[in-house]
Amino acid sequence: MPKISAATVAEHRAAQRTALLTAAEHLLEEAGLAGVTPRSVAERAGLARSSFYEYFGSRDDILTAVAIAAFDNWGAEIDEILSAVPQEERLVAYVGATMRMTADGKHAIAATLQQAELSPSRHEDIMAMHAAFLGPIATLLREAGVPDADTHAVLVQGLLNAGVQLVTHGVDPAAATASITTLLEKGLPSRTSI
The missing domain is CATH 1.10.10.60 (Homeodomain-like)
Incomplete structure (x- = not known):
């Protein structure tokens, strides 16, 4: 043995x-x-x-397992952060945590894995994990009284993805959080008169 x-x-x-x-x-x-x-x-x-x-x-199997573990760790950290925040502040906390965690390098593995040429079934597994992050966003929107929370969750996820890209390319996470929060709470800033 x-x-x-x-x-x-x-x-x-x-x-x-x-x-x-x-x-x-x-x-x-x-x-x-x-x-x-x-x-x-x-x-x-x-x-x-x-x-x-x-x-x-196979190599695809371990890369998928690494991605799933990274998503699980990310989700657990977000959940822990949100559990300490009042309900009305959770969406902003979610945005801030996402930007800080990106700045801390916790999104680096996901970014690297996006470049992997995985088998279609393994690629679908990773995409399903990524899509699972829409659920908590939709829940936060429902709690905030936002109508059609599922559709708006997709839009918020788009803002978060853009923020992740900005932070990855050197934008301060607090600045990215502030910009995203402004868009979520007030829409686009008013244009000044020319």
Whole structure:
């Protein structure tokens, strides 16, 4: 029987899978998509290459798993932030948290993975996770009394995506938050007379 490094086989397997995911995430950050191969991930995790295939069928599978873990972590952090904010301030808090987390580099993995040429089914898995972020936005809009919250959630997500791009390219997260918040609360600023 192979030697395990945990109290139970299930714990051992969970630890090895986590080690592979962590290795893939670090390789993505350091070397981009080209740096993530079954061999490089297994070596970085300190495991045999064959161990990779015990947990992931392909490079696409581990990239998808990294994306899902990143989405889960992002969502958990947003939920924690919103839980400490009064209901009427949650939409602005959501925008601010998204911009700060982007500035902190937490969106970098998602940006890198958007460039991956994944199989259609794996690409759909990642897109479904991304679409899941519309739910909390729609909920926040409903709580704020916004009519047709689902449609408006898509529009708010568009503003957030634009804000992420701005912050990624060097715009101060507080400035991006202020601009998005102004658009959400007041619409476009008035034009001055010429």
